Amino acid sequence: MQKHDQDFIRRKNRITVFELIKNSSPLSRAEIARLTGMSPTTVSRIVSELHSQSFMREIEQITSSVGRKAVLLQVNPRSVLSVGVEIDKSSIRIGIVDLDGKIISDKQMERAGNEDALITLERIAKGLLVLLEQEGLDKQNVVGVGVGLPGIVDYSTGTVLFSAQLGWKRTEISSVLQKLTGLEVAVDNELKVKALAEHLYGSARGSKRSVLIGFGSGVGSSLIIDGEVYRGETNSAGEIGHTVIDPNGILCECGKVGCLQTYIAEASLIEQANKVKPITTLEELFQAKNNGDFWAANILDRAMTFVAVTVSNIACMYNPDTVILSGKLVERFAEVREFIAEKCMGQFVWEPLRGTFQIVYSTLAGDGVVIGSGLLAQNLFLDIDRQLEQADHLTLNH
Amino acid sequence: MQKHDQDFIRRKNRITVFELIKNSSPLSRAEIARLTGMSPTTVSRIVSELHSQSFMREIEQITSSVGRKAVLLQVNPRSVLSVGVEIDKSSIRIGIVDLDGKIISDKQMERAGNEDALITLERIAKGLLVLLEQEGLDKQNVVGVGVGLPGIVDYSTGTVLFSAQLGWKRTEISSVLQKLTGLEVAVDNELKVKALAEHLYGSARGSKRSVLIGFGSGVGSSLIIDGEVYRGETNSAGEIGHTVIDPNGILCECGKVGCLQTYIAEASLIEQANKVKPITTLEELFQAKNNGDFWAANILDRAMTFVAVTVSNIACMYNPDTVILSGKLVERFAEVREFIAEKCMGQFVWEPLRGTFQIVYSTLAGDGVVIGSGLLAQNLFLDIDRQLEQADHLTLNH
Numbered sequence: 001m002q003k004h005d006q007d008f009i010r011r012k013n014r015i016t017v018f019e020l021i022k023n024s025s026p027l028s029r030a031e032i033a034r035l036t037g038m039s040p041t042t043v044s045r046i047v048s049e050l051h052s053q054s055f056m057r058e059i060e061q062i063t064s065s066v067g068r069k070a071v072l073l074q075v076n077p078r079s080v081l082s083v084g085v086e087i088d089k090s091s092i093r094i095g096i097v098d099l100d101g102k103i104i105s106d107k108q109m110e111r112a113g114n115e116d117a118l119i120t121l122e123r124i125a126k127g128l129l130v131l132l133e134q135e136g137l138d139k140q141n142v143v144g145v146g147v148g149l150p151g152i153v154d155y156s157t158g159t160v161l162f163s164a165q166l167g168w169k170r171t172e173i174s175s176v177l178q179k180l181t182g183l184e185v186a187v188d189n190e191l192k193v194k195a196l197a198e199h200l201y202g203s204a205r206g207s208k209r210s211v212l213i214g215f216g217s218g219v220g221s222s223l224i225i226d227g228e229v230y231r232g233e234t235n236s237a238g239e240i241g242h243t244v245i246d247p248n249g250i251l252c253e254c255g256k257v258g259c260l261q262t263y264i265a266e267a268s269l270i271e272q273a274n275k276v277k278p279i280t281t282l283e284e285l286f287q288a289k290n291n292g293d294f295w296a297a298n299i300l301d302r303a304m305t306f307v308a309v310t311v312s313n314i315a316c317m318y319n320p321d322t323v324i325l326s327g328k329l330v331e332r333f334a335e336v337r338e339f340i341a342e343k344c345m346g347q348f349v350w351e352p353l354r355g356t357f358q359i360v361y362s363t364l365a366g367d368g369v370v371i372g373s374g375l376l377a378q379n380l381f382l383d384i385d386r387q388l389e390q391a392d393h394l395t396l397n398h
Numbered sequence: 399m400q401k402h403d404q405d406f407i408r409r410k411n412r413i414t415v416f417e418l419i420k421n422s423s424p425l426s427r428a429e430i431a432r433l434t435g436m437s438p439t440t441v442s443r444i445v446s447e448l449h450s451q452s453f454m455r456e457i458e459q460i461t462s463s464v465g466r467k468a469v470l471l472q473v474n475p476r477s478v479l480s481v482g483v484e485i486d487k488s489s490i491r492i493g494i495v496d497l498d499g500k501i502i503s504d505k506q507m508e509r510a511g512n513e514d515a516l517i518t519l520e521r522i523a524k525g526l527l528v529l530l531e532q533e534g535l536d537k538q539n540v541v542g543v544g545v546g547l548p549g550i551v552d553y554s555t556g557t558v559l560f561s562a563q564l565g566w567k568r569t570e571i572s573s574v575l576q577k578l579t580g581l582e583v584a585v586d587n588e589l590k591v592k593a594l595a596e597h598l599y600g601s602a603r604g605s606k607r608s609v610l611i612g613f614g615s616g617v618g619s620s621l622i623i624d625g626e627v628y629r630g631e632t633n634s635a636g637e638i639g640h641t642v643i644d645p646n647g648i649l650c651e652c653g654k655v656g657c658l659q660t661y662i663a664e665a666s667l668i669e670q671a672n673k674v675k676p677i678t679t680l681e682e683l684f685q686a687k688n689n690g691d692f693w694a695a696n697i698l699d700r701a702m703t704f705v706a707v708t709v710s711n712i713a714c715m716y717n718p719d720t721v722i723l724s725g726k727l728v729e730r731f732a733e734v735r736e737f738i739a740e741k742c743m744g745q746f747v748w749e750p751l752r753g754t755f756q757i758v759y760s761t762l763a764g765d766g767v768v769i770g771s772g773l774l775a776q777n778l779f780l781d782i783d784r785q786l787e788q789a790d791h792l793t794l795n796h
Contacts, residue, residue, distance in 0.1 A: 009414065013435045016407065037411045037440035039431065152750065209630060230623075232607060232717020234754050242748040243711040246644050247703060254748060256710075305645060312654075313641040317715045319630020350640040350652060352550065356632050 013038060017046045018055070018075070022099075026059055026072035047073060055080055075099070081142050082381070083128055083183070084374030086190065087120060087149040089113050089165045094127050095367075096135060096142075097374025101201035103367060107131045117160075117171045125180035143381040144184035146373035147173060148193035150217075155235040158187045165217070186380045191238075192229045193372030194362070195222035198324050200375055202364040207322040211314050212362075213240070215307065215327035219261040223318050228379065240310060241265065263306045266329065272299050286333050303329070304339045308348035311340075315353045326362045337361075411436060415444045416453070416473070420497075424457055424470035445471060453478055473497070479540050480779070481526055481581070482772030484588065485518060485547040487511050487563045492525050493765075494533060494540075495772025499599035501765060505529045515558075515569045523578035541779040542582035544771035545571060546591035548615075553633040556585045563615070584778045589636075590627045591770030592760070593620035596722050598773060600762040605720040609712050610760075611638070613705065613725030617659040621716050626777065638708060639663065661704045664727065670697050684731055701727070702737045706746035709738075713751045724760045735759075 016036055021027055027035075033043045050056040057076045061069050080099040085092065090113055095106035107127055111120060128145070132138060151163025158174020160166070174185040195212035204210035204224075213221045219241035223230040230237050241261035242254055249258030250268075262268050266282060273279050276295045277288065288296035307330060311323055330336055345354055364371055414434055419425055425433075431441045448454040455474045459467055478497040483490065488511055493504035505525055509518060526543070530536060549561025556572020558564070572583040593610035602608035602622075611619045617639035621628040628635050639659035640652055647656030648666075660666050664680060671677050674693045675686065686694035705728060709721055728734055743752055762769055 009418075009434055012414075016410075020407075033437065036407055037436050039435060039437040042435035225628075233719045234717060234751070236751060236754075237715065237717035239714040239717075239748065239751075243641075243714045244643065244707045244746075246646075247707055248644070256746070256748065309642045309645060316637040316641045317635065319632060319635035319637075321631045348642075348654070350637065350654065353632070353634060353637075356634070 013042060014046050014049070017043065018050060021050075021056060021073050022075040025074040028062070028070035028072055030070055032073075080378065080381075081137070082374045082377035083131075083142055083145040084193075084370040084372065084377070085124055085128075085145060085147045086369040086373060087111070087124075087147060087166065089150075092120065092124060092127070093370055094124060094131055095370040095374060096131060096137070097371055097378075099378070101197065101371050101375060103370060103374075105131060105135050106370065114167055117166075117168050117173070118176065120166075121173065121177050121180060125177060128181060139182055142183060144186065144377035145177060145181060146193065146376035146378075146380070147177070147185065147187040148190040148369040148373040148376070149187070150190050153187055153189050153235060155186070155188055155231060158185060160187070184377065184380060186376050188229070188373075188376055189220075189222075189235070190369045190372075191220050192222045192231075192235075193376050194326065194364075194368040195224050195324065195372070196227075196229055196375050196379075197364050197368045197372030198362055199224040199322075200227055201371065202324075202368065203360040203362055204322040204324055207320075209318065209320045210322040210324055211238075211318050211320045212324040212326055213310060213314060213330075215264060215266075215325070215329040217267060218265050219310065221314060223320070229376075240314065243313070245306065245309065245313075260306065260310060264303050264310070264329065269299055269303055269329075282328055282333070286335070304336060305348075307336065307340065308344045311344055311359065312348045312350060312353075315349055315357060319353070320357050323357055323359050324362060325359060326368075331361055411440060412444050412447070415441065416448060419448075419454060419471050420473040423472040426460070426468035426470055428468055430471075478776060478779075479535070480772045480775035481529075481540055481543040482591075482768040482770065482775070483522055483526075483543060483545045484767040484771060485509070485522075485545060485564065487548075490518065490522060490525070491768055492522060492529055493768040493772060494529060494535070495769055495776075497776070499595065499769050499773060501768060501772075503529060503533050504768065512565055515564075515566050515571070516574065518564075519571065519575050519578060523575065526579060537580055540581060542584065542775035543575060543579060544591065544774035544776075544778070545575070545583065545585040546588040546767040546771040546774070547585070548588050551585055551587050551633060553584070553586055553629055556583060558585070582775065582778060584774050586627070586633070586771075586774055587618075587620075588767045588770075589618050590620045590629075590633075591774050592724065592762075592766040593622050593722065593770070594625075594627055594773050594777075595762050595766045595770030596760055597622040597720075598625055599769065600722075600766065601758040601760055602720040602722055605718075607716065607718045608720040608722060609636075609716050609718045610722040610724055611708060611712060611728075613662060613664075613723070613727040615665060616663050617708065619712055621718070627774075638712065641711070643704065643707065643711075658704065658708060662701050662708070662727065667697055667701055667727075680726055680731070684733070702734060703746075705734065705738065706742045709742055709757065710746045710748060710751075713747055713755060717751070717754070719755050721755055721757050722760060723757060724766075729759055 017032060029043050029047055033040045056073055058071045059074045060072050063069055082097050084095045084097045090111055092109045092111050095103040098104055109127055150165040152161040154161055160168045160171045160173055162169050173187040177185045191214045198204050198212055199207055199210045209225050211221050211223050221238040221240045223238055242259045244258045245260040246258035250262040251257055252259035252262045273285050279285055285296055289300050362368060415430060427441050427445055431438045454471055456469045457472045458470050461467055480495050482493045482495045488509055490507045490509050493501040496502055507525055548563040550559040552559055558566045558569045558571055560567050571585040575583045589612045596602050596610055597605055597608045607623050609619050609621050619636040619638045621636055640657045642656045643658040644656035648660040649655055650657035650660045671683050677683055683694055687698050760766060
């Protein structure tokens, strides 16, 4: 048997015990052994590990029917905390996130658009310590840090491959922030962590398979299956913005012809409008349409059709139970929301899939990325596969 | 703690032990207890369960360093057998499939295109018993039956919702065949089981995430993640044939405009050709192109472009490590294979995804559906989630 397999089983047992106590507490050690089939020795070892990390607390002694004393265990609700960080072009937000996906305290900082990655990370590391101190916490109380940002992220190495918004390219995040804070760090695209947050604690709560579609400077989607981001081979799953939607269409900046995002990314809509009239915002474009400008109606009617096609194509590929729409184009303008409510399911979605999913909007709004990043760090702490991949340079008991 | 959770843990332990022995045998009971952290009692119970079902055999006694005797256990390679059934318009094939995805014996039968489902299933039940008898086996040696067929299948209830090819509509398969054979039955779309077979034992062996794309009377795809079919909410994930690829395109029989399959399904290509010349097969269409008929070149050049777009869109959505191409259009004609080899990755696939996946062709060919159906039944036997869903009407020890 390989060492990897042994580690795997050891960690699986640890998670089984943790989740059992989380979901069914209070429980005694003896009950855990009985329920899991583990030996009392194994159970004791795991409980004392969790205890030493204060993830667990003993709540009372009971006397069983045969007269033996047993201590009941419970997960310490505020002990499994993580830090969620949202990095954007002009702001940074750091939050402490608990096991229920609540931000118990947070801190906002400004960021200069061209700020060097190292400086940003140093400021985050410092801000994080200040925030913990304010809350009377220290690093031992935190299982890790999650970072969400716009851009293409190599999740497995914790590197930002490219972020136009932040001006970063091939930038190591996890290893650097880990050195600065002494905490485990996971980094991911903001859409992925936002999807995770909405799936677990937002508009898609209770969903088994949700997809968040983000209509913004590009168009992307993120599939969450049973509380885990589906990443694919290079963390690029869900790049629906570069699926070809019209092989005779507009050339995309990626060099292909007819990519979906050439029709509905904000920048594309504004660029199209500028062929007729100089405008700079979606608001102006909608205003023009409402003023009766037919060219604006042409652009926006087509955009709405493509929004509906996007939802339909997502449904065909992922067959989710919930589609979460996010981004200014779909969230802010009443006529788009009406169009989606009235036409999307009935006219555009493939008939066998009608009614198999709900279309919802974000309920976590501006908190989604911080919460999702915090949850990402918690998942990292519990995730076996990732831990195995990192087994060489990861110590569980930080 | 809910009963479901207890069942879950019990079955998880059972699978842990089974897979440990399968992958690391020979092992003694004591080693299993040490490696899994389970109590000796739990290990003994599970081993004797597996033993009584003859999934396991004792191979030799060893004497450990402290002088105690221990029996080494091994999975009986030929004991975990299942039956794979392929139902097609005009033929039925039944095979006995072992743990390594090999067909150890099979039987072919003809089928009248309009044969009633009950008659087909009765013939399968009878044929299956004859086949087992021929091999000196009985039903106790078989963990279950998997059935693969063309059509839309409700996997969770084992019902064919619609199959144009078989002429069936809302037809219960699993429950009926289960009554007829006394064996667990799973039924799925042929593309899904074929993908499973190629992923586990065919051209995508060793892959973590493969997608099989089938170009045939329709166009479909099936994503396999770590040896499990990704089904989605209603077993419709992968219906790429009904993603919209051209919102100004041809009306599809589903009522939507511009569905991918209107461009590359066999019937569509032949229908298009018939506007110019009466032909009935793809071969004739390729022949016409090779004879210099420009209309045939127009149809086929466009079809090849759409094949490449399909691969590219699949890569964007699923980010797989392997794409398996199947179906006459892509497998049989040299110029299509050349086009794919020369143009697909370099010209059509989104640049960041180039080289992140391999494009391969089926290696199991005609055996894929029987093998995949057999594997489906084996997965059913090992699959916790499914077993829990069915806990009320499923007995593990049939």
